Amino acid sequence: MKLNPTQTLLAMLAAAVILAFGPLVLPPFYVRVGQLMVYSAGLAVAWAILGGFAGYASFGNAAFIGVGAFAAGLVEGNISGIAPPLLLLVGLVVGGACCGVLSAAISYPILRLRGTFFAIAMLGVSHVCAEVTNNIDFFQGSLGLNFPSVVPGDIDPANYFYWLYLAGGLAVLLIAWQIRRSRFGAGLLSIREDEDTARMLGVPTERYKRLAFVISAVLTGMLGVIYGHSLGYITTESVYRDDTNLSLIVYSMLGGMGTLFGPVIGAFALVFITQVLLARLLDFHLFATGLLLVILVLAAPGGVLGVTRSFSLRRRPSPVAAE
Amino acid sequence: MSTGILTVDRLSKNFRGLAAIAEVSFAIQPRSITSIIGPNGAGKSTLFNLITGYVEPSAGEIHFHGRRITGLATNRIAELGIARAFQIARPFRDLSVHENVRIGALFGKAGARDVAATTGKSLELAGIGHLAQQPANALTVGQLRHLEVARAIATRGDLLLADEPCAGLNPTETAAMIDVLRRVRADGVTVVLVEHDMPSVMEISDRILVLDAGRLIADGAPAEVASNPQVIAAYLGSPEPEAA
Amino acid sequence: MNLIAQTLADGLVLGGIYALAAVGFSLIFGVLHVINLSHGILVLLGAYLALIVSQTLHVDPLLTIPVVMVALFGAGYCYQRFLIQRAVDRSALGSMLLTFGVALMLQNIMIWVFSPDMKNITPSYAFSSFRLGSVTFDAVRMSALVASLVLLSLLAAFLKFSPLGRVIRATAQQTLAARLCGVNVHHVYALTFAVSAAFAGAAGIVIGIILPFSPSDEALWTMNAFVVVVLGGVGSPAGALIGGLLLGVVNTLTAQYIGPSFPNVTMFLLLVLLLLVRPTGILGNAFSPSR
Numbered sequence: 001m002k003l004n005p006t007q008t009l010l011a012m013l014a015a016a017v018i019l020a021f022g023p024l025v026l027p028p029f030y031v032r033v034g035q036l037m038v039y040s041a042g043l044a045v046a047w048a049i050l051g052g053f054a055g056y057a058s059f060g061n062a063a064f065i066g067v068g069a070f071a072a073g074l075v076e077g078n079i080s081g082i083a084p085p086l087l088l089l090v091g092l093v094v095g096g097a098c099c100g101v102l103s104a105a106i107s108y109p110i111l112r113l114r115g116t117f118f119a120i121a122m123l124g125v126s127h128v129c130a131e132v133t134n135n136i137d138f139f140q141g142s143l144g145l146n147f148p149s150v151v152p153g154d155i156d157p158a159n160y161f162y163w164l165y166l167a168g169g170l171a172v173l174l175i176a177w178q179i180r181r182s183r184f185g186a187g188l189l190s191i192r193e194d195e196d197t198a199r200m201l202g203v204p205t206e207r208y209k210r211l212a213f214v215i216s217a218v219l220t221g222m223l224g225v226i227y228g229h230s231l232g233y234i235t236t237e238s239v240y241r242d243d244t245n246l247s248l249i250v251y252s253m254l255g256g257m258g259t260l261f262g263p264v265i266g267a268f269a270l271v272f273i274t275q276v277l278l279a280r281l282l283d284f285h286l287f288a289t290g291l292l293l294v295i296l297v298l299a300a301p302g303g304v305l306g307v308t309r310s311f312s313l314r315r316r317p318s319p320v321a322a323e
Numbered sequence: 324m325s326t327g328i329l330t331v332d333r334l335s336k337n338f339r340g341l342a343a344i345a346e347v348s349f350a351i352q353p354r355s356i357t358s359i360i361g362p363n364g365a366g367k368s369t370l371f372n373l374i375t376g377y378v379e380p381s382a383g384e385i386h387f388h389g390r391r392i393t394g395l396a397t398n399r400i401a402e403l404g405i406a407r408a409f410q411i412a413r414p415f416r417d418l419s420v421h422e423n424v425r426i427g428a429l430f431g432k433a434g435a436r437d438v439a440a441t442t443g444k445s446l447e448l449a450g451i452g453h454l455a456q457q458p459a460n461a462l463t464v465g466q467l468r469h470l471e472v473a474r475a476i477a478t479r480g481d482l483l484l485a486d487e488p489c490a491g492l493n494p495t496e497t498a499a500m501i502d503v504l505r506r507v508r509a510d511g512v513t514v515v516l517v518e519h520d521m522p523s524v525m526e527i528s529d530r531i532l533v534l535d536a537g538r539l540i541a542d543g544a545p546a547e548v549a550s551n552p553q554v555i556a557a558y559l560g561s562p563e564p565e566a567a
Numbered sequence: 568m569n570l571i572a573q574t575l576a577d578g579l580v581l582g583g584i585y586a587l588a589a590v591g592f593s594l595i596f597g598v599l600h601v602i603n604l605s606h607g608i609l610v611l612l613g614a615y616l617a618l619i620v621s622q623t624l625h626v627d628p629l630l631t632i633p634v635v636m637v638a639l640f641g642a643g644y645c646y647q648r649f650l651i652q653r654a655v656d657r658s659a660l661g662s663m664l665l666t667f668g669v670a671l672m673l674q675n676i677m678i679w680v681f682s683p684d685m686k687n688i689t690p691s692y693a694f695s696s697f698r699l700g701s702v703t704f705d706a707v708r709m710s711a712l713v714a715s716l717v718l719l720s721l722l723a724a725f726l727k728f729s730p731l732g733r734v735i736r737a738t739a740q741q742t743l744a745a746r747l748c749g750v751n752v753h754h755v756y757a758l759t760f761a762v763s764a765a766f767a768g769a770a771g772i773v774i775g776i777i778l779p780f781s782p783s784d785e786a787l788w789t790m791n792a793f794v795v796v797v798l799g800g801v802g803s804p805a806g807a808l809i810g811g812l813l814l815g816v817v818n819t820l821t822a823q824y825i826g827p828s829f830p831n832v833t834m835f836l837l838l839v840l841l842l843l844v845r846p847t848g849i850l851g852n853a854f855s856p857s858r
Binding site for chain 2: 206
Binding site: 057115116117119120121123124125127128131132135242246249250253283284285286287289290291292293294296297298 | 602650653654660661662663664665667668669670671672673674675676678679786790793797826829831832834835836838
């Protein structure tokens with residue numbers, strides 16, 4: 001069942017259109033769950049551009065959610081007299097740009113680290129950003145930061161943000177898809193497989209890693225900007241979250257590491273499990289998440305898609321290049 | 324010194340004061356097959372690591388097509404046209420044979436021109452066209468060596484450094500590999516190999532360089548080198564042939 | 568001047584404890600190449616066990632060290648043998664996430680059993696102190712430091728001289744060769760983990776008598792251990808001691824002169840700087856064969 005590029009594109013657009021009808025038929029609770037699903041899927045795909053394709057699993061992408069959200073909020077708060085949609089656009093540009101600069105700056109030291117060292121160093125970056133935001137008054141991290149409303153008057157905010165997340169998530173997915181199909185994507189794949197050999201073949205490994213890191217950070221930051229708006233009011237704790245850091249890895253593990261749609265499937269599944277199935281078990285939440293993680297590692301290390309993919313590879317080997 | 328496609332000039336490399344390569348100079352002629360031999364620890368792999376920019380030399384110069392490549396990054400050197408096949412095959416295990424070779428064709432000197440054609444041609448040259456759709460981790464040791472060569476020549480480098488391509492292969496597989504290297508040369512690629520299998524070396528090489536303890540002790544046609552007393556001493560002096 | 572001396576002294580005391588808290592993490596990373604994200608929870612487990620034992624038996628908390636170490640030795644052995652070993656051979660990320668999952672589960676259990684509130688183990692000499700020159704040392708911190716240094720020395724001697732220590736080091740260096748020599752690698756891994764857990768537990772006791780603790784501290788102690796290992800190098804008690812002391816001094820200096828709210832910032836700046844200079848840490852990997 002191999003789709004050609006046009007079919008893949010159509011499938012993605014069709015799925016997005018179907019999902020866009022969600023708020024019109026679902027009760028409010030499920031619209032909120034849907035928001036979280038689509039938002040998480042977008043974050044997961046952005047994470048996978050570096051973590052899945054190039055094999056550099058970040059444990060600290062919440063850093064970019066936080067930096068994006070706070071940068072946008074601080075700038076938007078000081079702008080008056082422009083239309084709400086334009087204000088959001090300004091926020092997206094500012095948030096994305098800040099994450100781009102930050103990630104480009106830290107990429108030199110941090111991408112020298114490999115594997116788990118990189119993962120933990122990114123966790124450190126996330127904690128440092130949180131601490132700085134929290135302790136320097138200018139950022140208002142401990143006090144909290146209000147976002148101006150960007151919701152057009154006649155739309156239910158919950159629906160509006162659902163659609164905004166959906167558009168953002170789709171954009172991220174399309175970007176990831178194009179990367180995956182390109183020479184750049186093949187280079188990232190070779191880095192994941194064996195970085196030294198990749199370099200020996202002429203893959204500009206350093207440049208590619210940095211580029212993937214920055215793209216991933218910018219996209220994550222822009223989603224963070226939307227997240228900030230949807231909350232309306234953010235503090236350090238509400239955006240720099242360690243459970244987000246963890247979840248982004250888990251989505252890919254669940255859906256299939258290194259695949260394009262795996263993170264989406266993983267995010268949908270995990271959000272549904274935690275928000276709907278486990279919603280009543282608040283005291284039980286950490287335990288359940290931990291248990292799920294343990295089961296996941298032991299039972300399906302390749303993820304749900306990974307299991308099916310290795311199975312199909314055995315029966316009918318096919319070029320994976322056009323995913 | 325005559326100019327060649329690759330010129331190595333008074334190249335030295337010390338590891339913590341120990342000379343792995345000492346003042347080695349030679350030039351490789353275009354479209355030749357040159358073998359580098361020498362006892363265990365003579366510095367053959369270090370030499371390859373120096374040429375590909377994997378390790379920085381302590382002194383000396385390397386020129387490729389007349390251009391100084393000393394100190395360039397490994398991927399830049401690959402883009403200029405030096406391809407390397409590892410001794411212990413390092414395929415991208417999660418990818419198919421075709422995808423492995425395709426990545427070579429997307430990078431290196433090939434620079435993503437005619438990717439499909441280059442990939443196909445490299446697979447055929449290396450004699451593994453029929454394995455294209457296999458996952459790389461399903462290949463035998465012998466087949467992996469061919470994949471290693473196919474991926475390297477897919478970069479369209481005009482100099483192939485092959486690190487013991489025949490080590491551990493049985494006579495049939497060795498003959499097949501020698502065939503591949505000849506086809507690669509016929510295609511216009513200069514080949515330099517490190518090899519231990521002396522019959523293969525004698526059969527295929529235009530020229531043989533002998534390293535011993537980091538120094539170049541002989542340089543010449545196979546017959547000359549085989550009768551060189553210094554070479555014989557170096558080989559008899561080493562207690563056992565190098566294990567792969 | 569006086570303030571600097573006092574700050575440095577406090578930093579060294581704290582650093583000795585950091586070193587003990589990190590040495591088990593370092594050992595597992597050096598031998599099994601697993602980042603044990605449940606290390607912090609094992610430290611806390613030691614603290615809670617000591618709290619229970621010292622309160623029920625009315626003994627000094629430091630005297631509970633042998634009991635706690637034995638208990639965690641057994642728990643650690645089983646944990647590695649029956650859970651982590653199943654993930655070790657697959658991927659580094661997998662085993663790391665597995666330990667993270669276990670950490671979450673245990674943290675949740677601790678919250679149920681001990682409540683999420685801060686706890687303290689208070690020894691009888693809690694408020695005595697003595698002076699050396701112009702620098703004050705309180706008895707609790709000194710006893711904690713002494714206990715840390717003694718335990719670290721014991722571990723170093725164990726690794727260097729005991730037969731099991733030699734097998735552990737050999738397995739870390741050449742896993743395949745060790746296996747060929749008839750070493751039951753899985754058993755050695757489990758024993759290594761058991762030793763590591765035992766020392767984590769001991770560290771928990773020492774921490775418990777000088778600092779309040781709660782179940783949510785586990786991430787802090789795991790991160791601390793990670794930083795100490797990167798600073799000092801993997802796998803050796805000496806490396807852990809150097810990394811620990813460095814971290815302790817940096818933390819107290821930061822708190823004193825920059826502000827108490829930035830420990831992570833300075834810690835990670837230091838970490839990044841160090842990684843730029845020496846990607847393997849100050850002492851490098853003590854177990855890896857020199858090349």
